[in-house]
Amino acid sequence: MAKRTYGSTFTDVLKTLFLGRRAATLSILEEEQVQSPYRTMLRNFSEKWSAMLGLYIFLAIFLAVFILPIFFPMDIGFQDPTQKNTKPSSSFMRYSKELDGAAVSIDGGSVFGVGVDASGKIHQWGTLTAKQQKLPTSAAKFVQVSAGLDHALALDENGRVYTWGNDRFTLSAIPPLVSGQRVKQVLAGHQISMALTESGSISVWGNTNLITIPVPADRQGTFTKMVANTTLALATTKAGEVVVLSSKETPFSYVPPEIQGKVVDLAVTERSAAAVTSDGRVVVWGGEDHGVQEIPAQIQGKTVAISAGRGHYTALLSDGTVASWGWNNYKQAKAPKLKNIVSISSAYFQNYAVDKNGKIYTWGLKGYLMGTDQYGRDLFTRLLTGGRVTLTIGAIAVIISGLIGIIIGSFSGYYGGKTDMLLMRLAEVVNAIPFLPLAMILSAIIGSRISETGRISMIMVILGLLSWPSLARLVRGQILAAREQEFVTAAKAMGIKEVKIIFRHILPNVITVVLVNLTLSFALCMLYESSLSYLGFGVNEPNATWGNMLYGCNDSTVMAQYWWRWVFPAIALSLCTVSINMAGDGMRDAIDPKSNDR
Amino acid sequence: MFKYVLRRLVYIVVVFLVASVLLFALYKSVPGDPARMMLEGNKASMKPEEYEARYQDAVRRLGLDKPVVIQYFTWLFNTIKGDFGYSLTYKMPVRQMIGVPMKNTIMLNVWSLIPVFLITIPLGIATAVRRGSRFDNAVQVITIIGYSLPFFVIALLFIFLFAVKIPIFPISGVQTPALKGTPTRMFLDKLYHMALPLSVMVFTSLGGLTRYVRATMIEALRMDYIRTARAKGLTEKVVIYSHAFRNALIPFITIMTGWFISIFSGSVVIERTFLWNGMGKVIIDALNQQDFAVSLAMVMFYLILSLIGNLLMDLSYGLADPRVKLS
Numbered sequence: 001m002a003k004r005t006y007g008s009t010f011t012d013v014l015k016t017l018f019l020g021r022r023a024a025t026l027s028i029l030e031e032e033q034v035q036s037p038y039r040t041m042l043r044n045f046s047e048k049w050s051a052m053l054g055l056y057i058f059l060a061i062f063l064a065v066f067i068l069p070i071f072f073p074m075d076i077g078f079q080d081p082t083q084k085n086t087k088p089s090s091s092f093m094r095y096s097k098e099l100d101g102a103a104v105s106i107d108g109g110s111v112f113g114v115g116v117d118a119s120g121k122i123h124q125w126g127t128l129t130a131k132q133q134k135l136p137t138s139a140a141k142f143v144q145v146s147a148g149l150d151h152a153l154a155l156d157e158n159g160r161v162y163t164w165g166n167d168r169f170t171l172s173a174i175p176p177l178v179s180g181q182r183v184k185q186v187l188a189g190h191q192i193s194m195a196l197t198e199s200g201s202i203s204v205w206g207n208t209n210l211i212t213i214p215v216p217a218d219r220q221g222t223f224t225k226m227v228a229n230t231t232l233a234l235a236t237t238k239a240g241e242v243v244v245l246s247s248k249e250t251p252f253s254y255v256p257p258e259i260q261g262k263v264v265d266l267a268v269t270e271r272s273a274a275a276v277t278s279d280g281r282v283v284v285w286g287g288e289d290h291g292v293q294e295i296p297a298q299i300q301g302k303t304v305a306i307s308a309g310r311g312h313y314t315a316l317l318s319d320g321t322v323a324s325w326g327w328n329n330y331k332q333a334k335a336p337k338l339k340n341i342v343s344i345s346s347a348y349f350q351n352y353a354v355d356k357n358g359k360i361y362t363w364g365l366k367g368y369l370m371g372t373d374q375y376g377r378d379l380f381t382r383l384l385t386g387g388r389v390t391l392t393i394g395a396i397a398v399i400i401s402g403l404i405g406i407i408i409g410s411f412s413g414y415y416g417g418k419t420d421m422l423l424m425r426l427a428e429v430v431n432a433i434p435f436l437p438l439a440m441i442l443s444a445i446i447g448s449r450i451s452e453t454g455r456i457s458m459i460m461v462i463l464g465l466l467s468w469p470s471l472a473r474l475v476r477g478q479i480l481a482a483r484e485q486e487f488v489t490a491a492k493a494m495g496i497k498e499v500k501i502i503f504r505h506i507l508p509n510v511i512t513v514v515l516v517n518l519t520l521s522f523a524l525c526m527l528y529e530s531s532l533s534y535l536g537f538g539v540n541e542p543n544a545t546w547g548n549m550l551y552g553c554n555d556s557t558v559m560a561q562y563w564w565r566w567v568f569p570a571i572a573l574s575l576c577t578v579s580i581n582m583a584g585d586g587m588r589d590a591i592d593p594k595s596n597d598r
Numbered sequence: 599m600f601k602y603v604l605r606r607l608v609y610i611v612v613v614f615l616v617a618s619v620l621l622f623a624l625y626k627s628v629p630g631d632p633a634r635m636m637l638e639g640n641k642a643s644m645k646p647e648e649y650e651a652r653y654q655d656a657v658r659r660l661g662l663d664k665p666v667v668i669q670y671f672t673w674l675f676n677t678i679k680g681d682f683g684y685s686l687t688y689k690m691p692v693r694q695m696i697g698v699p700m701k702n703t704i705m706l707n708v709w710s711l712i713p714v715f716l717i718t719i720p721l722g723i724a725t726a727v728r729r730g731s732r733f734d735n736a737v738q739v740i741t742i743i744g745y746s747l748p749f750f751v752i753a754l755l756f757i758f759l760f761a762v763k764i765p766i767f768p769i770s771g772v773q774t775p776a777l778k779g780t781p782t783r784m785f786l787d788k789l790y791h792m793a794l795p796l797s798v799m800v801f802t803s804l805g806g807l808t809r810y811v812r813a814t815m816i817e818a819l820r821m822d823y824i825r826t827a828r829a830k831g832l833t834e835k836v837v838i839y840s841h842a843f844r845n846a847l848i849p850f851i852t853i854m855t856g857w858f859i860s861i862f863s864g865s866v867v868i869e870r871t872f873l874w875n876g877m878g879k880v881i882i883d884a885l886n887q888q889d890f891a892v893s894l895a896m897v898m899f900y901l902i903l904s905l906i907g908n909l910l911m912d913l914s915y916g917l918a919d920p921r922v923k924l925s
Contacts, residue, residue, distance in 0.1 A: 050739055425609070429617050432908070434900040436866050437881050441893050444885040445628055527748050531867055534750050535882060553754060554871045556769050560762045570751045578746040585742055 041512070044590035051586020057579035061572070065387030074378075074385040075329060076542050080310065082110040082149055082190070082230070082348060083368075083376030085562050089127050090367035093350050095360055096123040103354045108309075108347030109147030109188070111367075114154075116142045118358065122154055127367075129165070136162035147347065148188030149230075153195075159183045161195055169207035190230035196223055202235060202245075213245045227268045227308075234273055236266050242275055251286040259283050267308035267346075269326065274313050276303045282315060290327035299323050307346035309364070314351050316344045322353050324363075332364035371564035373549070383568055386544035390573070393460050393545070394526035400464025401471060401525070402518050408468065409475025410502045414483055424476070427469035435466055436531065443537040452540055459538050463525050474517055478510035512591045519584035523577045530573055546573040606912060610905045617901055618677075621894060622670050628890045660684075682895035687887040692895045696880060702772055703865060703876035706792060710799040717804060722811025727838060729816060737808065744805025753798045753871040760794060767794045770873035795872040799865065807854075814846040821845065848915055855911035 035043070045051055092111055099106075102118040112126030120141025124132065129150060136154060142162075144155040151165030159182030161174050169191055185196040192206035192213065201220040204213045213233045223243070226235040232246035240263045242255045252273050265276040271287030280301045284293050290311045305316040311327030314335060322344055324335035330349045340355045349365035370379040412423040442462050447455050482488065483506060491501045530547025532538030539545045546569045553559070553566035634653065657663050661672050676683070682692035725734045761769040767790070768774075774787050818824070819842050827837045866878035873879065877896060884892035 050742070425613065425616075428609075429613050429620070432613055432901055432904050433617055433621075433897060434904065437893070437897050437900060440866070440881065440885055441624065441890075441897060444888075444893075445624060445890070523746060527746075530748055531750065534748075535867065535870055537885065547748075550750060550754070554750075554757060554770070556757075556762060559754070559758050559769075563758075566754055570748075570754060574747050574751050577748065578743050581742050581746040582739075 041587075041590040045586050048586045048589060050582050051590070054579040054582025054584075054586065057575060058583055061387065061576050061579065062391065065384050065391060069381070069384045069388055072381045072384055074381040074544065078329070078377055080376035082310070083372050084374050085565070086111050086127055086368055086372040086376070087562075088368055088371040088564050090369070092126045092365055092367045093352070093362040094125050094366075095352075095362070096125060099123045100360050101358045103358050103360050105144045106345050106352045106354065106360065107145050107147045107152075107188075108345065108350035108352065109152060110149045110348050112147060113350065113352070114145040114147045114152045115360075116145050116154070120157070124152075131167060132165040134164055136164050138162060144186060146186045146188040148193070149190050151188055151191075151193070153186040153188045153193055155183055155186045159198065161186055163188075163193060166191065169209070171206045173205065175203050175205050185225060187226055187228055187233075189228040189233070192228070194226055194228060194233065196226055196235075200224065200238065202226055204233075212247050214247050215245055216243070219243055225266060227266050227273075229268045229270050229310075231270075232268075234266055234268055236263050236275075240264065240278065242266060242273075254285060256283055256285055265305045267306040267313060269308045269311050269313065271311070274306055274308060276306050276315070280304065280318065282306060282313075284313070292326040294325060296323050296325055305344060307344050307351075309346045309348050309350065312346070314344050314346045314353075316341055316353075320355075324351065330365035334363060336361065336363055370568045371562070373565055374552075374562075379549070379564065379568060382544040382549060383546070383572055386546050386549055386569070387572060387576070389456060389539060389543060390526055390529060390545045390547065391576075393456065393463070393529045393539070394522050396460040397463035397467065397525040397529070398518055398522045400461065401466075401468040401521065402514070404464070405468035405471030406475050406507070406514065409472035410479055410507065412472065413476035413479030414498070414502050414506070416480075420476070423472070427472050430466060431469040435528065439463070439466060439528065439532055440535065440537040443532060447537070452543055456539050456543065459529055459532065463528055467521060467525060467528070471514070471517055471521065475510065475514060478513055479506055482506045482509055516584060516588045516591060519580065519587060523580040523584065526573075526580075527577055546576075603909075603913070606909050610909060614901065614905060618674055618898065619670070621897060621901075622673060625890055625894050626666065626669075628888075677895070677898055682898070683891035685884070685889055685892045687884065687889045687892070692892050695892070696877065696895070699876050699880045702874060703869070703878065705788075706795060706799065706865065706869075706874065706876060709792065710796055710803070713796075713800045714803045714807065717800070718807040718811055721804075722808045723815055723838065723843065725808070726812045726815035726819060741805040741808050744801070745809070746805075747802075749798070749802050749867040750871055752802055753795075753868060756794055756798050756801075757871070760797075767791075770871075772875045795868050795874050798868055798872075811846070814848075815842060818842040818846040851911060851914050855907045855914075 093108075093113060095103075095106070095113060095115055098121070099115045099117050104116045104118055104120075106113065106115040109126070112124060112128050112132065115123045117123065120143065122135050122142050122145060124135065132150065132152070138156045138160070140156040140158050140160070142154050142156050146153045149166070151163060151167070151171055154162045154164075156162070161179065161183050163172060163174060165171075171191065171193060174193075174195075181201075182198040183195045184198050187194040187196075189206075190211060192204060192208070192211055194213070195203050197203075199221055200223045202215045202223050204215065211231060213228070219235075219237065222237040222239065223235045224238055226233055226245075228234075232244065232248075232250065232252060234252065235243050235245060237243060240261045242260065242263050244250075244252050244255065246252065251271070252268075255273075255275075259275050259277050262277040262279070263275045264278050267274045269292060271289050272284055272292045273286050274282055274284045274292075276282055280303050282295050282299060282303050284295060292311065292313060295313075299315050299317055302317045302319065303315045304318050307314050307316075309327075309332055312324055312333040313326050314322055314324040314333075316322055320338075320340045320342070322335045322338055322341055324333040324346075326333050328334060332346075332349045332351060335351070338353055338355070338361055340357075341353045341361075342356050343354045345352045345354075346364075351362060351364045353361045355361070368378050368380065370383060373379055373382070408423050408427065412420045439462050443455075443459065446458055446462075450458060479502070488501060488506060491505050496505070529538055530545065530550075533540075533545045533547030534550050536548075536551055539548055541548065549569040550566055550573075558565055661669055664672070673683070680693060682696075684690075685692050685695050688695045721737065725737045728734050757769055760767050772788065772791055773784070774791075779787075819838075821842075823845075824837060824842055827841045828834075832841075865874075865876060866881065868874065869876045869878035870882055877899070881893050881896040884890070884896070
């Protein structure tokens, strides 16, 4: 029985690749064994550090983009203008230590949070603009805060209102009506501010071009609480009724009649509203997105307060526990098991709960690892999914071009003569038309008739159909050299079919060179795809690829202020193509030791 | 020699014809009626009968009433004559429209040639001579990285470094808007705007070309005549620059021509990124505006360019190496 030699099995190959080569010490009487060509290749490859580094980096990227999206799925239709161009951070709910154990009032803004502690001091955390960092000062203690899109309001113990943050659209101009009276509740909304006075009147100021919140004059003086989303506001009255403050007829207008007169608390998401009645029941009306209408059964009859974010609700129950339901894209509807909670506050994608000792509990969106883009989408998940699309397009384009190139090159090289002439002219025609402009034209003409997802397949086919000539020429050259060898003559003499001779006898002899070429053109196809997408002629929004994430990033504002939008995709794409080329280069050297010098 | 050129010319014509048929078929498959698009702007201001008359007139003028074959030949002859059709967006003949962009593109590309040559040839030779040294290995890795990086990533990086962080160059454009002055002043302004796209173009070309020069030089240095030259006692300088380099030129010409052609299409990305008003930007704008006549003209231009480039490349083999017999 033959002795088993190291390197002869697949496991050995893997071991060599990942653990390095086993250095065998030979005694003076031994000779180094003669190696098979494949083992020599493997050895040459594993000895070249740049090739191995390239291989490892590529494998890491490959595993990351194919496995991680399972855990970080991308919601393709997701857009949220309140989260746009947020820089990478994880501090949305990292409240200051001083606040913990002494929290009086907490509110979450779009990407930040504001809180007041028992000594009346305001704390802020999260991603703050320069204007937001200038906190208001007052001799009196602050008792209440409210955070909006990019501004915040505070209320001191004398009922005076303070505002800071974004000061455009007259947000900084607190109306005299408000400053003259004692205010009970302040509310910072989407570029709008609202104040409710002790006497029950509501005042609205801010960007009224964006949202108009009409307050019916006959109801002024009866309001007890107000809530708002980015399009309208709702308020409760002393009589326990819900009033919709909107000039338009919306789904919000259809307040269930049976709750009117019994409402004790109110909350509003982007598309729906919820009310708690005096018997502890929760009623949701309006839209049904993200399952906001699926109120957990165990909270009915026990709810005392409710709060809402962009698409989820959190309810405080009479036994001091909390429950959340609705939109769960950032785990904001996954409430932890808490007890002795006395107040809750939800906003956007965050939740805060304060227990009777003033300790704070949070759940929901902590921040974005790589920031967000101009539509408020998380760049990290887009980068992963986009990488998968980019790699898939590159791979399938290479397979298409490989098939065409190998078939055409083989026939052309083997048969020669007229076939060769014709096929090589064809290759010349395809090669003569510059790649990028032609691909752009094809994409523009075909792309206008198919869906966005169809475009992905279209790009694969276009790249595959346009990039085969160089491979065909390479295969042709190799086959030309191989067909004169004895084994081909022998095969012919045995009467083997010509197609079989080409693909079973000759091709395996030249396949290594072809594989190297395919590896290098894989990187090239990825580059072409991303160039096309970058120019806007490849895969378009809302699908993500590394190329189209960079679309529109040559703008000076994006370059300077939103660096995360181009730095991360650029790094991912570059790392991937560089590593493939390094590995491919090493493969070429390994196969042909003579080409080591190239 | 003459026979060879003639045969190559016939090939070129055949390839050109086949490619032009393909492109024309592509052009015809575009949805939409070009005659209607031509009248799009003033549809509202016309009476129906007048519109109809103008429409028929446009159809006749564009030759849309004739059979497709006739249309193809008319188009082909016009293209060869240099009449590339009518731009629907710019409302003027394509030929008139592409004058300025063409000048800009050629200027950018020709200027980029000089630094590319000045850097890649000495660097390639130096690494080939010192093959296997630490210097060589470092250059090898850097050049792989250089040619693997996408054009636009390098462009974005350059913009970030030299136009945003250290604002010494303009971020985009060809000329300062509304600048009036002496021709020298205008020229300097243009050069100033060209600095960034030019550096990116040079930078992206370095990797591949350096590697290629190195490879051909190594091949040449291995030849027997080099050994002979050394044995004769010639100085290393003469051996490398006179004996080896001249022989390394042949494959180098191939890549040089290919690279020169590709830079016209490769500059699509750079021109788009720097909003450089060149041919690449024209083709993108044309496609975005559904102005397919212009984009087709561009591709025909590239096609002719690359075919002639290939011919010149073959001919220059003979010039670089008298042993090459053209047959």
